[in-house]
Amino acid sequence: MIVETSALGKRYGGRAALDGVDLSVPAGSVYGLVGPNGAGKTTLLGILAGLRRPTSGSIRLDVERGRVATLPDTPQFDPWLTGREVVELAARLAAPTPAGRVDVVLAEAGLADAAARRVGGFSRGMLQRLGLAATMVGEPSLLLLDEPASALDPAGRREVLDLIARLRGRATVVFSSHILADVQEVCDRIGILRDGRLLFQGGLEQLLVGRATPAYRLRLKSGTDAAAALLRRQQWVTSVRPEGAGLIVGVRTLDEAETHLTGVLAEAGTKVISLGPREAELEDVFLELTS
Numbered sequence: 001m002i003v004e005t006s007a008l009g010k011r012y013g014g015r016a017a018l019d020g021v022d023l024s025v026p027a028g029s030v031y032g033l034v035g036p037n038g039a040g041k042t043t044l045l046g047i048l049a050g051l052r053r054p055t056s057g058s059i060r061l062d063v064e065r066g067r068v069a070t071l072p073d074t075p076q077f078d079p080w081l082t083g084r085e086v087v088e089l090a091a092r093l094a095a096p097t098p099a100g101r102v103d104v105v106l107a108e109a110g111l112a113d114a115a116a117r118r119v120g121g122f123s124r125g126m127l128q129r130l131g132l133a134a135t136m137v138g139e140p141s142l143l144l145l146d147e148p149a150s151a152l153d154p155a156g157r158r159e160v161l162d163l164i165a166r167l168r169g170r171a172t173v174v175f176s177s178h179i180l181a182d183v184q185e186v187c188d189r190i191g192i193l194r195d196g197r198l199l200f201q202g203g204l205e206q207l208l209v210g211r212a213t214p215a216y217r218l219r220l221k222s223g224t225d226a227a228a229a230l231l232r233r234q235q236w237v238t239s240v241r242p243e244g245a246g247l248i249v250g251v252r253t254l255d256e257a258e259t260h261l262t263g264v265l266a267e268a269g270t271k272v273i274s275l276g277p278r279e280a281e282l283e284d285v286f287l288e289l290t291s
């Protein structure tokens with residue numbers, strides 16, 4: 001483990017922001033720290049970065065402090081600097097960096113063409129990617145990224161997530177998000193934080209084991225009511241609920257659904273646009289754990 005905390009606690013005045021957190025981050029992993037606003041993500045990352053002191057418990061980092069880089073949730077840069085100057089400054093503060101490294105990270109962050117522009121005119125997505133470039137330039141072993149994608153539009157999020165995914169194997173990344181889909185996409189391991197407590201930590205599959213019930217998502221053109229009525233009479237169907245013009249059908253096993261579902265839909269005279277196993281159980285489990 002490159003990061004391990006034991007019974008970590010943090011109080012602000014009388015209020016616990018972190019309570020008994022045992023975090024463990026394997027070296028080389030992309031770890032997603034997910035939880036609603038106020039769960040304690042910023043506090044935890046701040047403690048790992050050495051920017052805040054825990055009230056109790058301990059941290060063990062299996063990496064030199066100088067090889068840890070942090071990106072705050074809203075990186076601020078002097079607006080008159082160019083993109084390149086921001087990354088050059090970061091490079092100067094980091095360990096000695098090889099010649100050309102600044103250009104490499106600017107290109108990786110998709111900012112090669114914008115490097116000579118002043119950052120005052122950068123979009124939010126560009127600023128976030130610039131922050132990542134500045135964080136990556138010293139080739140840190142551990143990157144701590146606070147909500148790097150949360151404030152961005154879908155295209156901006158995509159770019160930042162791709163960038164994080166490309167760091168896999170080159171560095172360990174811990175990033176926080178309140179958007180489950182983001183961590184689901186790029187993380188090997190996730191930690192779910194709520195009210196300062198780590199409710200779950202492990203792989204995504206482990207999160208689903210024993211919690212999620214298999215289900216099918218049907219997108220239908222017509223005949224939804226007839227399909228719902230007929231499906232509710234099937235022994236292998238555990239639940240049927242509408243979703244837009246379609247249905248979410250809980251099933252005893254995916255195997256039974258694969259065998260019988262299309263037959264039932266045909267019998268009901270339903271027009272089908274698409275159907276397939278639903279992957280949103282994760283969202284349900286997450287909501288169940290965090291609300």
Ligand SMILES: Nc1ncnc2c1ncn2[C@@H]1O[C@H](COP(=O)(O)OP(=O)(O)OP(=O)(O)O)[C@@H](O)[C@H]1O
Nearest residue numbers: 012016017035036037038039040041042043044178
């Ligand atoms: N400096 C501080 N002083 C007092 N209370 C604080 C301070 N920083 C955080 N808190 C409180 O600690 C709790 C955890 O906050 P934190 O910012 O760590 O959560 P978060 O999960 O990062 O939330 P968000 O997603 O909204 O940034 C919150 O209740 C917050 O109000």
